[in-house]
Amino acid sequence: MIDERAVQLEIPAGAEFVALARLVVSAMASAETQLSDDRVDDLKIAVSEACTNAIEAHDALETDERVLVQCWADDDHLEVRIEDRGTGFDVSNLPEHPPVTDPERLKFERGLGIPLIRALVDEVEFASSGEGTAVRLVMRHDEELDGNGLRP
Amino acid sequence: MIDERAVQLEIPAGAEFVALARLVVSAMASAETQLSDDRVDDLKIAVSEACTNAIEAHDALETDERVLVQCWADDDHLEVRIEDRGTGFDVSNLPEHPPVTDPERLKFERGLGIPLIRALVDEVEFASSGEGTAVRLVMRHDEELDGNGLRP
Amino acid sequence: MDLGLDVSERNGYTVLAVRGEVDVYTAPRFRERLIELVSEGKHRIIIDLEGVDFLDSTGLGVLVGGLKRLRSHDGDLLLVCTQSRILKVFEITGLTKVFSIYDSVDDAVGAAS
Amino acid sequence: MDLGLDVSERNGYTVLAVRGEVDVYTAPRFRERLIELVSEGKHRIIIDLEGVDFLDSTGLGVLVGGLKRLRSHDGDLLLVCTQSRILKVFEITGLTKVFSIYDSVDDAVGAAS
Ligand SMILES: Nc1ncnc2c1ncn2[C@@H]1O[C@H](COP(=O)(O)OP(=O)(O)O)[C@@H](O)[C@H]1O
Ligand SMILES: Nc1ncnc2c1ncn2[C@@H]1O[C@H](COP(=O)(O)OP(=O)(O)O)[C@@H](O)[C@H]1O
Numbered sequence: 001m002i003d004e005r006a007v008q009l010e011i012p013a014g015a016e017f018v019a020l021a022r023l024v025v026s027a028m029a030s031a032e033t034q035l036s037d038d039r040v041d042d043l044k045i046a047v048s049e050a051c052t053n054a055i056e057a058h059d060a061l062e063t064d065e066r067v068l069v070q071c072w073a074d075d076d077h078l079e080v081r082i083e084d085r086g087t088g089f090d091v092s093n094l095p096e097h098p099p100v101t102d103p104e105r106l107k108f109e110r111g112l113g114i115p116l117i118r119a120l121v122d123e124v125e126f127a128s129s130g131e132g133t134a135v136r137l138v139m140r141h142d143e144e145l146d147g148n149g150l151r152p
Numbered sequence: 153m154i155d156e157r158a159v160q161l162e163i164p165a166g167a168e169f170v171a172l173a174r175l176v177v178s179a180m181a182s183a184e185t186q187l188s189d190d191r192v193d194d195l196k197i198a199v200s201e202a203c204t205n206a207i208e209a210h211d212a213l214e215t216d217e218r219v220l221v222q223c224w225a226d227d228d229h230l231e232v233r234i235e236d237r238g239t240g241f242d243v244s245n246l247p248e249h250p251p252v253t254d255p256e257r258l259k260f261e262r263g264l265g266i267p268l269i270r271a272l273v274d275e276v277e278f279a280s281s282g283e284g285t286a287v288r289l290v291m292r293h294d295e296e297l298d299g300n301g302l303r304p
Numbered sequence: 305m306d307l308g309l310d311v312s313e314r315n316g317y318t319v320l321a322v323r324g325e326v327d328v329y330t331a332p333r334f335r336e337r338l339i340e341l342v343s344e345g346k347h348r349i350i351i352d353l354e355g356v357d358f359l360d361s362t363g364l365g366v367l368v369g370g371l372k373r374l375r376s377h378d379g380d381l382l383l384v385c386t387q388s389r390i391l392k393v394f395e396i397t398g399l400t401k402v403f404s405i406y407d408s409v410d411d412a413v414g415a416a417s
Numbered sequence: 418m419d420l421g422l423d424v425s426e427r428n429g430y431t432v433l434a435v436r437g438e439v440d441v442y443t444a445p446r447f448r449e450r451l452i453e454l455v456s457e458g459k460h461r462i463i464i465d466l467e468g469v470d471f472l473d474s475t476g477l478g479v480l481v482g483g484l485k486r487l488r489s490h491d492g493d494l495l496l497v498c499t500q501s502r503i504l505k506v507f508e509i510t511g512l513t514k515v516f517s518i519y520d521s522v523d524d525a526v527g528a529a530s
Contacts, residue, residue, distance in 0.1 A: 004164065004216055005164050005166075006164075007161070007162070007163050007164070007169065007172060008160075008161070008162040009159070009160070009161050009162075009176070010159070010160040010161075010162075011159050012156065012157050012158075012159070014157075015327075015328045015329040016183070016329045017159065018327055018328055018329060019179070019325060019327060019329065020159060020176065020179055020180070022327075022358070023175060023176070023179055024161070024172065024175070024176060027171070027172055027175055028172070031168070038389065041389045042392075044358065045358075045360050045393065048327055048328075048358070048360040049360055049361055052327070052328040052360070052361075052362060055328065056328075064156055066156075109364075109365035109366075109368045109369045109372075110361075110365055112361035112364055112365070112397045113360075113361045115396070115397065116360070116361055116393060116396055116397065119396040120396070167440075167441045167442040168442045170440050170441055170442060171438060171440060171442065174440075174471070190501075190502065193502045194505075196471065197471075197473050197506065200440055200441075200471070200473040201473055201474055204440070204441040204473070204474075204475060207441065208441075261477075261478035261479075261481045261482045261485075262474075262478055264474035264477055264478070264510045265473070265474040267509070267510060268473070268474055268506060268509055268510065271509040272509070
């Protein structure tokens with residue numbers, strides 16, 4: 001399952017550790033010469049969103065389980081997995097927000113995380129149950145994108 | 153054993169991952185306002201030496217086991233544990249080098265790591281067997297050092 | 305992790321200059337400072353994001369909350385941001401349509417008065 | 418991780434300016450470059466460590482190896498370093514007594530000639 005070349009970071013479910021997850025992933029991603037700085041920045045935001053959600057899902061349970069961040073570079077992509085033992089959720093059933101042009105939109109200070117993740121990474125997959133959630137983020141190498149853009 | 157507030161980094165036993173271990177430990181140590189930048193730098197070197205030895209001990213075995221770096225902040229100190237599954241060694245029986253004033257000293261390009269660790273951190277403990285090695289590094293907070301300097 | 309929050313006055317506007325990383329850990333301090341300013345009667349606020357190294361949806365939430373609060377006081381919240389990596393998150397979330405974003409504090413003050 | 422290795426000539430000395438982090442991952446490139454220079458006949462070498470952000474015992478090993486190699490050619494290896502955090506590792510290991518360490522490339526060239 002997890003690649004033997006993966007780096008794994010395990011953090012307590014505390015807000016102060018999200019920066020560490022960003023740091024590790026961005027160091028791994030920067031080492032990949034095929035990912036531009038812009039795309040490393042995009043990945044950092046996606047990781048931050050996923051870790052924030054993971055930590056909030058633990059808060060809700062008041063558990064002291066930990067959040068796992070795995071990261072590895074493959075031939076043609078970089079992959080990050082964020083796993084929590086929180087409440088879980090139904091990703092197909094998230095609330096819809098009014099369009100941004102609607103003044104009502106201002107009622108919603110939240111719910112921007114998952115849309116940001118979807119927009120920023122090349123591939124995202126959520127696997128969630130009562131046991132917790134795993135989010136898989138994939139950034140394909142820029143070369144690959146310049147080519148035929150086929151998924152691996 | 154390991155504190156529930158600990159951060160844990162697991163890296164493949166490859167030279168390219170030592171920088172990541174330094175990065176994580178120094179981010180954790182920098183968040184500790186009671187450790188000066190100089191002492192964070194000292195700790196980075198000690199962590200680098202211990203991880204380098206861990207990785208070399210794995211190379212010798214040609215195993216693909218991984219190296220574990222744990223880091224946590226306590227009330228009065230920061231603690232880092234580096235664990236490997238390498239060959240193990242007898243820390244009480246390391247070769248002695250000629251004094252630096254002796255021209256023979258130049259024959260030794262190695263063996264500087266453990267002396268550096270000992271000089272740079274406040275406390276160090278090696279536990280080694282045929283199963284591998286665990287190195288425990290402790291940096292006491294500067295306040296504590298300014299006080300009575302008692303060990304926790 | 306450091307979050308810098310510097311307050312100054314400029315042509316009847318209160319300028320809150322934010323430095324560092326805005327995420328789930330630092331956002332609460334940002335939110336409190338903003339609420340504090342509003343309750344001190346500062347209803348024309350410029351938030352200068354030029355010193356921000358990182359901002360995710362938690363930071364966006366603070367800004368949306370601030371705008372809502374100020375509008376309810378008939379006030380105004382203007383943003384200063386030229387960094388493309390920060391502007392990008394406003395664009396993706398459609399918030400460029402909600403906020404007035406300027407290239408500098410001078411531009412913001414000028415456009416508003 | 419980047420390791421910068423820039424070679425230039427100065428008053429009969431070859432200056433190797435090192436930038437970045439010298440550790441077990443980057444040291445092999447540093448060692449190879451040094452060996453290359455020596456085998457090209459450069460026997461008076463100044464290693465400028467001012468751009469080094471990190472150096473551990475692996476880096477010290479490369480320097481000791483370089484000095485040994487140059488001495489066997491009746492050559493010379495001088496170091497330039499003023500950063501206290503780098504000097505500290507030379508002091509702890511007693512290598513300040515083995516190396517001639519200068520404040521600048523100019524100083525090194527001046528002292529040597
Ligand atoms: N890892 C997770 N575990 C449990 N619930 C989650 C997780 N990630 C997202 N969610 C749910 O999906 C909702 C939307 O997430 P998101 O778009 O990131 O916005 P926000 O976190 O600001 O609410 C969250 O409010 C939460 O209910
Ligand atoms: N984690 C470890 N596992 C096995 N052997 C070790 C370990 N750490 C140190 N050693 C042994 O101790 C020796 C001295 O280590 P050190 O002082 O760091 O110098 P160097 O690594 O340059 O030889 C090493 O050469 C190695 O034989």
